[in-house]
Amino acid sequence: MNFNMNMRKFLLTSAVALSAVSAFAADNNAEVVTQQKSLLEKLDSLNAAVLGLKINGSAKAGGLVSIGNSDQYSSESPTQENQAFTDVNLRLSARPSSETMIDVQLRLHKDWQSAYDENNNPVIGHWFSYDGTILNKHVDFNLGYMRVGYTPLTIFTPQTEILQEPEIFAEKRREALEKRNLDTTSRRLLHGLNVVYNSGSLGVVDNVTAQLTGARLRNTAKKVDQVFFDFDFSDRYLLGARVGADAYGAHLGVNFVNVFDRKLTRRSKQIFDTDTVYYETNRVISVDAAFDSKKVLPTLPVSFGLDGEFAMSKWSVNRDYVVTKTKYGYELAQAVLKGNKVVYARESNVKYQDITNEEYRDEDGKSLFANLFVKGDIANVDFKVSAGYLQTDSTFWSELASSPVYQGGATILNANAMYGNSVDSLIMSVFGSSSLENLYFNVYNSTTLQATNLMTTNRTNALSSYGDAESEYLFTRLNNNYKNGHFYRNGYTATISKKLELDPLIALDPSVGLALPYGVATPDRKGITAKADANWDDKVFFNARFNMLTQTYAPSLGGLVPYEENKFTEFGVGLGVDIGALTNIDRTVLVQASFSSSKESAYLKRSATRFIAGLTADFWGPFSFLAGFQVFEKKFDNGVTLDQVQAVVNKSTESLVMAGVRVKLASLSYLSVQYGMLSNELNYMFAGVENKLSINKNVVAADVTVNF
Amino acid sequence: MKKLYQYTMILLAGVLGACSSMSVSDPYSDSFPADFDVNVYMALHPELRILQVKDYVSNQNAATEAAWAQQGLDAATLKANDEAAFKTNTTALASIYANPYLGGYNAAGWETDQADSTVLADLLAFNFIGTTEDLTELQNIPVNEFLISQQYIMFGQSHGWAYRLCTDAEAADLVNHPDRKTLKIDSLQRASATAEKAADAMKFVADTNLYCRDAAGADRVIQ
Numbered sequence: 001m002n003f004n005m006n007m008r009k010f011l012l013t014s015a016v017a018l019s020a021v022s023a024f025a026a027d028n029n030a031e032v033v034t035q036q037k038s039l040l041e042k043l044d045s046l047n048a049a050v051l052g053l054k055i056n057g058s059a060k061a062g063g064l065v066s067i068g069n070s071d072q073y074s075s076e077s078p079t080q081e082n083q084a085f086t087d088v089n090l091r092l093s094a095r096p097s098s099e100t101m102i103d104v105q106l107r108l109h110k111d112w113q114s115a116y117d118e119n120n121n122p123v124i125g126h127w128f129s130y131d132g133t134i135l136n137k138h139v140d141f142n143l144g145y146m147r148v149g150y151t152p153l154t155i156f157t158p159q160t161e162i163l164q165e166p167e168i169f170a171e172k173r174r175e176a177l178e179k180r181n182l183d184t185t186s187r188r189l190l191h192g193l194n195v196v197y198n199s200g201s202l203g204v205v206d207n208v209t210a211q212l213t214g215a216r217l218r219n220t221a222k223k224v225d226q227v228f229f230d231f232d233f234s235d236r237y238l239l240g241a242r243v244g245a246d247a248y249g250a251h252l253g254v255n256f257v258n259v260f261d262r263k264l265t266r267r268s269k270q271i272f273d274t275d276t277v278y279y280e281t282n283r284v285i286s287v288d289a290a291f292d293s294k295k296v297l298p299t300l301p302v303s304f305g306l307d308g309e310f311a312m313s314k315w316s317v318n319r320d321y322v323v324t325k326t327k328y329g330y331e332l333a334q335a336v337l338k339g340n341k342v343v344y345a346r347e348s349n350v351k352y353q354d355i356t357n358e359e360y361r362d363e364d365g366k367s368l369f370a371n372l373f374v375k376g377d378i379a380n381v382d383f384k385v386s387a388g389y390l391q392t393d394s395t396f397w398s399e400l401a402s403s404p405v406y407q408g409g410a411t412i413l414n415a416n417a418m419y420g421n422s423v424d425s426l427i428m429s430v431f432g433s434s435s436l437e438n439l440y441f442n443v444y445n446s447t448t449l450q451a452t453n454l455m456t457t458n459r460t461n462a463l464s465s466y467g468d469a470e471s472e473y474l475f476t477r478l479n480n481n482y483k484n485g486h487f488y489r490n491g492y493t494a495t496i497s498k499k500l501e502l503d504p505l506i507a508l509d510p511s512v513g514l515a516l517p518y519g520v521a522t523p524d525r526k527g528i529t530a531k532a533d534a535n536w537d538d539k540v541f542f543n544a545r546f547n548m549l550t551q552t553y554a555p556s557l558g559g560l561v562p563y564e565e566n567k568f569t570e571f572g573v574g575l576g577v578d579i580g581a582l583t584n585i586d587r588t589v590l591v592q593a594s595f596s597s598s599k600e601s602a603y604l605k606r607s608a609t610r611f612i613a614g615l616t617a618d619f620w621g622p623f624s625f626l627a628g629f630q631v632f633e634k635k636f637d638n639g640v641t642l643d644q645v646q647a648v649v650n651k652s653t654e655s656l657v658m659a660g661v662r663v664k665l666a667s668l669s670y671l672s673v674q675y676g677m678l679s680n681e682l683n684y685m686f687a688g689v690e691n692k693l694s695i696n697k698n699v700v701a702a703d704v705t706v707n708f
Numbered sequence: 709m710k711k712l713y714q715y716t717m718i719l720l721a722g723v724l725g726a727c728s729s730m731s732v733s734d735p736y737s738d739s740f741p742a743d744f745d746v747n748v749y750m751a752l753h754p755e756l757r758i759l760q761v762k763d764y765v766s767n768q769n770a771a772t773e774a775a776w777a778q779q780g781l782d783a784a785t786l787k788a789n790d791e792a793a794f795k796t797n798t799t800a801l802a803s804i805y806a807n808p809y810l811g812g813y814n815a816a817g818w819e820t821d822q823a824d825s826t827v828l829a830d831l832l833a834f835n836f837i838g839t840t841e842d843l844t845e846l847q848n849i850p851v852n853e854f855l856i857s858q859q860y861i862m863f864g865q866s867h868g869w870a871y872r873l874c875t876d877a878e879a880a881d882l883v884n885h886p887d888r889k890t891l892k893i894d895s896l897q898r899a900s901a902t903a904e905k906a907a908d909a910m911k912f913v914a915d916t917n918l919y920c921r922d923a924a925g926a927d928r929v930i931q
Contacts, residue, residue, distance in 0.1 A: 330855055330858060335759050337755050337758060340755075344759045345756075
């Protein structure tokens with residue numbers, strides 16, 4: 001067991017060493033509890049680290065029924081959607097030695113409906129990586145899938161922060177993220193190579209770290225060239241590097257990120273006459289600094305410090321398009337002059353198509369933030385209070401720090417519903433379904449693919465190329481008893497969008513953050529942010545948030561000036577009380593509530609308020625009761641004009657109630673029965689008339705989950 | 709042995725270097741006979757200039773018509789009016805008719821030819837539409853000497869076109885400077901030019917002689 005001891009020691013030291021960076025990155029969004037939990041999980045998994053092959057995972061079997069009702073549904077619309085499935089996630093970890101590990105994660109999904117229809121269910125492998133800690137534990141590496149976070153202005157994932165989110169909600173959100181290979185940390189999902197060097201203690205310097213990251217950002221799952229090298233013309237490339245040193249509780253680091261399109265790769269595919277192809281390059285260099293007095297004044301119950309970062313970005317775009325050029329020359333021609341043929345030389349011009357490249361955009365910007373914090377543990381109250389200033393130019397752009405994983409806009413449940421009115425239907429497809437539905441629900445199916453359900457059922461279908469020349473029995477009733485396709489509807493994405501390809505509606509959905517939709521790196525913001533978190537002996541939890549930010553160049557609607565100043569005010573408070581712990585009854589009875597509000601003073605005059613209440617109680621023996629209630633209201637006082645619909649959305653009111661019982665069947669095995677009601681009301685103007693789109697969805701879910 | 713190989717290579721490189729010339733020859737001037745003069749060549753073959761002028765006028769007219777159409781004007785009517793006016797301007801027509809680089813006709817024939825519709829149609833190719841100052845503009849068209857001289861390289865030389873006038877000595881010496889019409893190459897080329905079968909036309913033999921033109925208008929070998 002010597003090996004386990006070493007690993008544990010390493011994990012503890014590296015956790016401390018990395019906390020300067022990763023905590024610094026994750027701190028902004030993840031709750032203290034979540035962080036502690038994830039650290040404990042890591043320790044557990046390390047304890048279990050054994051040489052050879054190990055299989056862990058989870059299996060979940062159950063069903064979900066969603067019954068939608070709405071006055072706007074057409075009379076013939078289906079109102080019910082059922083899922084009944086067994087979903088097994090397997091994690092295979094193979095350790096050839098104590099230093100390296102091969103990690104493969106697989107998903108098997110069986111829809112009960114197809115129980116008799118196939119004999120082969122494909123296993124989806126969604127994680128392949130080779131990770132290790134080598135060279136006397138100085139070098140960590142990841143090859144393949146990896147999660148990498150540098151700093152809030154370089155590589156970072158802005159997450160949705162919901163204060164005191166009850167477990168019944170948090171678990172649903174985690175599950176939806178997991179189906180897209182994502183998690184709740186601020187690290188970004190990448191695929192490539194990541195190498196970190198940590199020197200360990202070197203005299204006065206506690207640690208010197210250097211990190212190199214290289215990844216391909218892939219936009220498409222299928223290469224255009226099927227057989228040649230591993231590239232597609234739409235692939236983009238990431239090169240990142242980071243160096244840093246820690247001493248006397250202080251950290252100083254330099255981070256660099258370069259994301260770019262490769263012209264030569266793109267040009268390997270033909271550009272058509274009507275195409276314009278944009279090549280973006282985004283470079284960010286930043287200096288980050290942090291200080292924590294704990295190291296130099298360890299005896300004080302309170303420690304203080306600061307962290308901050310200054311970044312400079314360069315975003316440049318050039319584009320290729322086809323132009324008609326004329327090549328001048330001369331040629332021999334024959335003409336008849338007074339009855340005689342004369343051969344003479346004349347000027348000629350030849351028109352030809354050629355690719356031309358021109359500079360399109362070139363913007364430099366700066367961003368800066370600095371936070372002061374005080375934290376400590378006085379009379380069993382563990383607290384951290386921080387306040388800071390941030391200022392980001394409107395021309396600042398850091399792509400890998402500005403792509404949130406929450407995308408929203410999708411209709412997850414009852415997607416089969418049809419609307420009686422084409423305007424309602426269009427609004428649903430453009431503006432999308434409720435934020436709460438996107439935050440907490442996901443649908444995963446595995447469906448048999450065969451000639452008849454993929455395509456048409458009549459004489460011709462996509463497999464038949466000769467139409468009437470083929471027998472009509474050739475492809476009908478041709479069952480493919482082999483292929484199962486995995487399909488999902490999910491509000492999250494791992495895609496990293498280029499600045500020019502950003503969906504403007506993402507920034508409009510305040511589920512990510514009204515004031516900072518793209519995280520700390522959101523362009524054109526300045527102001528203050530403050531937060532406080534306290535935990536009294538794991539009995540009472542308190543959180544408070546306050547942000548006051550200004551956007552200088554907010555688009556002015558109908559004004560005489562093109563831009564106006566927009567002020568954002570955000571605040572949130574949350575309180576959690578574990579009555580069980582308070583009354584020493586040795587059971588968790590956690591009551592949680594939070595309220596948050598955000599609003600802007602100009603532009604669309606949006607405001608968002610969220611109220612949450614929740615209960616997680618182990619009320620009797622193996623039975624737990626979980627409940628959550630959430631109201632989320634988005635208002636657009638100036639209205640969001642949906643150009644595609646010619647409608648103006650003014651308000652969206654959403655609520656979600658969920659309650660359920662969880663029974664612990666055995667160690668790590670649970671039976672869960674839940675009921676939820678999701679309601680979404682959208683007020684909009686169409687052709688000068690006020691309209692309302694109101695949808696209620698009743699969800700009943702029951703499942704058995706086994707972790708192993 | 710290794711050293712020997714090395715020295716041999718150095719020697720070889722040295723020899724190659726010493727024998728090579730760094731001067732770059734000019735493919736244009738080198739291709740012409742030393743005494744080629746583009747103005748003389750043009751005077752001997754005025755049809756080259758005439759076709760150049762016709763192309764120029766035609767291009768200009770196309771541009772003018774396009775401009776008219778773009779302005780929403782009735783280009784066809786405007787053109788017809790301009791051509792009618794051109795046909796009535798007999799002074800200008802007579803000058804164009806007799807100019808060796810324009811009409812290229814013999815001035816004496818004007819009296820009879822001015823009623824000849826074929827000749828008039830030919831002269832119409834010298835009408836700039838959109839202006840009445842046709843003659844002045846025709847005389848101001850710059851001579852594209854490059855095209856005239858390139859015609860000699862690309863076609864004239866291989867087809868035995870004379871490029872200068874003969875000296876008196878050359879003109880007098882019919883033995884050393886025979887008439888091209890008496891040479892076999894003349895009949896060979898004539899045969900391929902008038903061949904009806906494509907395969908025969910392909911049997912073109914290039915003329916490798918240089919020719920001058922004597923006072924009688926005969927092309928004579930210079931040698």
